[in-house]
Amino acid sequence: MPDWDESVDHAPPRRQVLTTTEKQLALRNALRYFPTEQHASLAGEFLQELNTFGRIIMWRYRPTAYEMKAHPIQQYPAKSQQAASIMLMIQNNLDPAVAQFPHELITYGGNGSVFQNWAQYRLVMSYLCKMTDEQTLVMYSGHPLGLFPSSSDSPRVIVTNGMMIPNASTQDNYERLNALGVTQYGQMTAGSYMYIGPQGIVHGTTITLLNAARAHLGLNGDEGLGGVTFVTSGLGGMSGAQAKAAVIAGASCIVAESNAHAAYKRHQQGWLSTVCEDVDDAINQMVSAAEQKKPLSVGYIGNIVELWERLVERGIRVDLGSDQTSLHNPFQGGYFPIGYSYDAAASMLSDDPEKFAHEVRATLRRHASAINSMSENGMYFWDYGNAFLLEASRAGADIMADNGRFKYPSYVEDIMGPMCFDYGFGPYRWVCCSGDSNDLKVTDDIACEVLEEMLGQSPPEIRQQMIDNIRWIRGAGENEMVVGSQARILYADDEGRRRIASAMNSAISSGRISGPIVL
Incomplete structure (x- = not known):
């Protein structure tokens, strides 16, 4: 059994959503990968994982004999070079330097999974070693259905994730089916084996910042963002691009992050200029850098709402604002409530999920209120496609305009659509x-x-x-x-x-x- 590794970040335990009968089904689903004679020895272990973490991860099958990273393609023992390239991409998605929660097989976004468990990883890598250029591997939410005959012009892998009947596609149903081991959320590039680290959206984020400043601050096309301030949240697998993009564009920014491990990881990788645990220190550094027109990214370890409310209290004007908390997953660790440490909130998530959801909604209302105050003071704010406006509205926040639409635009409709996607x-x-x-x-x-x-x-x-x-x-x-x-x-x-x-x-x-x- 591999040791628990404290050097990597781990996903918070999920809330318990299965009945006793459903837990028995989850165990049967997990044990299908193993010979019958091993079921008795594995069942208790898998049940303990389910009761502790809210899902079966199969820790014992996590590989430790080799380094999990993208190795040069010639090192993969594959018959097909295309299959070897897929093995490379899978291992990159699970690289501890790349993945958010690598040992839980989550690449980014709090629940963007490559596989549901380590048995699936091992099976898929075995299939890819055997595959020829006239076979296709079919994947269903991390579960390999097998190798099928095809042509050399066909895809080597066909992947589906998160397949839910639309009428039953609720958050509660998804969480239950995920705990049962029959579906997973693969995000865009986690479960499709295409993630390239935080770089994946940094160019788009840089373009977004530049064009937001051009459209709303009056900058021309040749100017950088020297002197421009930007405040946002999230230093995860995707959101971590914001700090690097701001510096590339020339702005000074603060990015709030509740998870200290994530903030220090980005700093060590050179994606963050500095890290602060004091909110006023973070604000002062941003303001000073802007006055000097110096690019700077400050990672504030704390809740984004604490940062916004302190900016309001001090009367600090911010030019650009956004948010990249994982609000597609608000009640399972994608967004943390104000007034609690990261560890305390993570414990509440699994021990008292109803209270956690209540606190998240209350925090969203304060979040929106602070953004409204900052916007009244001249800040341009946009939704970054993370469901912030949607979840804030569901929480009863003051986020709707008189015409029944959201007060703030999404980056697609207001920035990237007109400038890039439309062309x-x-x-x-x-x-x-x-x-x-x-x-x-x-x-x-x-x-x-x-x-x-x-x-x-x-x-x-x-x-x-x-x-x-x-x-x-x-x-x-x-x-x-x-x-x-x-x-x-x-x-x-x-x-x-x-x-x-x-x-x-x-x-x-x-x-x-x-x-x-x-x-």
Whole structure:
């Protein structure tokens, strides 16, 4: 049995949602992976996990004989290079440097799962070792249905996650079915094996900040955000991009994070300038940096509402504000209530879930009230697609306008839609499977060459987007964004994606790039 590792962050225990009869079903579902003669010895262990953590994780099957990370592709014992690349991507999603709760198989977002348990991981890796280029592995919420005959032009893996009948698709039903072991929430890139660390959304976040300032603070296209202040929350797998993006754009910011482990992890990885546990110290550092037009990201270890309310009390004007707490999962650890330490709130979540939910709703009401006060003082606030406005409205917060709509826009409708998505620009990610940082540098150079060639032919309405993207890829290496696999994020349109991919393919054929690339 692997030892409990305190060096990695662990998911808080989930609330108990199963009846005694349902727990028996959860055990049967877990034991199906093992020979009948092993059931008696495993059943008690799995039941203890279910009673302690609210789910069966199968700790004993977590691998410890090798390092969990993206290894160079040639090190994977696979018959198919495509299968080997999938093994690389899976292990990157579970790398302790990358994943939020690696030993619980959660990559980001509090519940974005790669698999439901370690037996599924081991089975899938075994299948991928055996797979040929004329087979397809079919996955259902972490459960491998098996290898099926297909053609070399077919997908090597078909993945579904979170399959719920819409009429029964409630939070309570999902939590029950997840505890039973029959569904999981894979987020966008956790359960699909495509996560590239916090870098995954940092380009989009940088573009969001730049265009929010251009539209609402009157900055022109060539200006950085020197002197601009930004306050938000979340230093997790996705939200952690905010601090790095703010510094790249030139702003000074505070990012609140309840989980000290997450904050210090981002600081150690170079994604956060400094960490503070005193709210006034955090505010003073942001204000001082803004006065000097100095890029700075301050990680405040504490509740975001404490930060907002203190900013209101001190009369500090903030230019830009948002939120990236995991409010898609408000009552299972995605959002923590004010007035409690992280550990105390985590204990309340499992010991007294009704009180936890009550405190979360009360905190959301205070959260919205503080944002309203800051907005009245000139701050531009947007919803970052994390369900903040939705959950605040459900909690009874003052978040609705007189016309029945939300007071604040989402970043899609107000910023990224008009500037990027409407023109076909979106996140384009690639991973250099050799693990060689020089290969990544070559791909950066190739992408820059392609975009510079395209810029001269671009219509006026997308010239600024092209200029932003060229500036981004030129500075990508020096911004030191790699966490885990040698990967890159770049916003590109359809033509840009195809031309960059073709150029990278030619570079692999000529030997300029030493190994295959996952797009």
